[in-house]
Amino acid sequence: MSGYTLSIIACGTMGQAIISGVIQAQHESLQQAEAAALQREARSRTTSGRASPTSATPLSHPAVSALQGQGASSSSAAPATAVAGGLSASQMTEEDEEGNPTSVLPSRYLCTVSRPESVKKLRSALKPVSSLLSDPASQLTLLGGSGSNVRAAREGDVVLLCCKPNMVKDILAEEGMREALRGKLVVSICAGLRIAQMEAWLDIAGGTKIVRAMPNTPSKIREGMTVVTPLPPSSTPLDKAILLALFTSVGRCRILEEKHFDACTALAGSGPAFACVFLEAMADGGVMMGLPRAEALELAAQAMQGAARMVLQTSTHPAALKDSVTTPGGCTIAGLLNLEDGRVRSTVARTIQAATEHASGLGQTKKN
Template identity: 50%
Template sequence: MLACGTMGSAVLSGVLDSLALLSSRTEAGTDVAIPGRFLACVKRPESADRIKQTYGDKVEVFLHDHASAVAAADVVVLGCKPQLCEEILTAKAMKEAFRGKLLISVLAGTTINQIQDILGPDTLVLRAMPNTPCKIRQGMTVICFPSPPSPASSSADLSASIPPASIKPLVQWIFSQIGRAVFLDEKHFDACTALCGSGPAFACVMLEAMTDGGVMMGLPFTVAQELAAQTMQGAARMVLEGNHPAQIRNSVSTPGGCTIGGLLVMEDGKIRSTIARSIQEATNIASGLGKKK
């Protein structure tokens, strides 16, 4: 984990928790070589202390010496702020350390080509966009492979420990341990950053508003919050199981009932367009995060 901040820690926590549930180093029925050694790179002593306190001896911490950690790894997950990408990747000995490695970037607004231009063709660069619920293994990750060339035909001379044919299953395995993972073209990544990366914040605004409404009508705060959170989770799970949101809404909206009354108030407040425009604005901002000022 290169620049192991909030997102890096979320991914790391999810994978380590998942490994604790596995009885063997390789899942039955797959050829995925499950990672067995974890390294975290940070710049500040307090960050190093935080990782040591959180993970103990499960994670080796590298303070400042990022090149040594990269050289010792087969797979590198880059989780710095987009504006720090070039500074980190162009540091002394980094390009050499990355030769033959697989780099998974979780940077918003930073394209594969931008990173590839820095590191050269000897490093295979992929993009992934996870979100913070990865920390409790309920995340949503979008993954993109460079095209062309495909991973199997990449000019990168990857380590013998990662055969080209196993790269996609390995990446999918990593992010499937912390939630759901889907593959999309890179052109969709800014929208995915807005919908998945910023989405938990938008959902929590809705959650807070529903909680406030319950409190206003006399419910204790903790009860209102639990009811709102479980209701949102239940509705989301019904959608993931194949139910269309409109079907769920209609099934609850009985003629002359309280649900349709509440829905009309929401429509008066233009809640649909407000939320949709929030995704649009977040997408526009995400598209500029990796660009030089």
């Protein structure tokens, strides 16, 4: 078995975003590795006057470094190269003595939906990225209908639970599910649902390791922001390496205590929707002042992206960046005062507060 199987139960919008980002990352890494190998071979020919076989040397990645630093086995298999977070990572393809995968990125994906007729829709949604797989027929399996969730849990090495919070209890109660998840790493992206609740439903005496993650939809283009809870004490260094490699391959990843997750859900999970409202409003203003719609949207989107990248890449406070654009008597200060008159600052902050409070109740209600 090469790599491990990632099962995505209830593969909706977020599940599709994650699998799309991961597959794109792996494909890009393979292309980079092939290009690097060709460059080394060309240099070798130049210096030796004859062709000599070379192999791609995998570059480092934090998840792999952590794995290797813990003394994980790297017995005899030759590494292939996979990407995570824009950096190449060694995707080990061997198995341990018990036949368990020791790769930090998946080589097979198994996705479920609630109804058989939804499989066709899911296949269409994943078509752009499934074509990047070397063998889509064997590497990507889509299931729908009765028994599909349990099969996915049984065949998966890592299980990503992507359903709505009010569906989790019923899914975990499906016949055979508890046994199928025994001893495995289960990653829940269900907003508001506490780990303790899922542990009680599953009876984790069987060794099931549950963590929470909160990614967002920009993961689809590998610009996501994911927050994950610390792994339980029973987890292995490989579990941590797998978790980090999975989510850093689709963007940024932070480990935070579970008590922060409702706020993370509001800020990172719902944040793209809030940003789009502001983005749309800026574009509308441009249209109001005579700009064509397409150009207005492009200008607004690039302005927001550029500002965000400056904050992340320079660690400069947003207020300092704002002040650097604001000149005495200029158009920027005129616009900023209008925002202050409209209480935009407090409205946005209260929006995060309201979304956080709503997220905290999602795991306890029957209606979202």
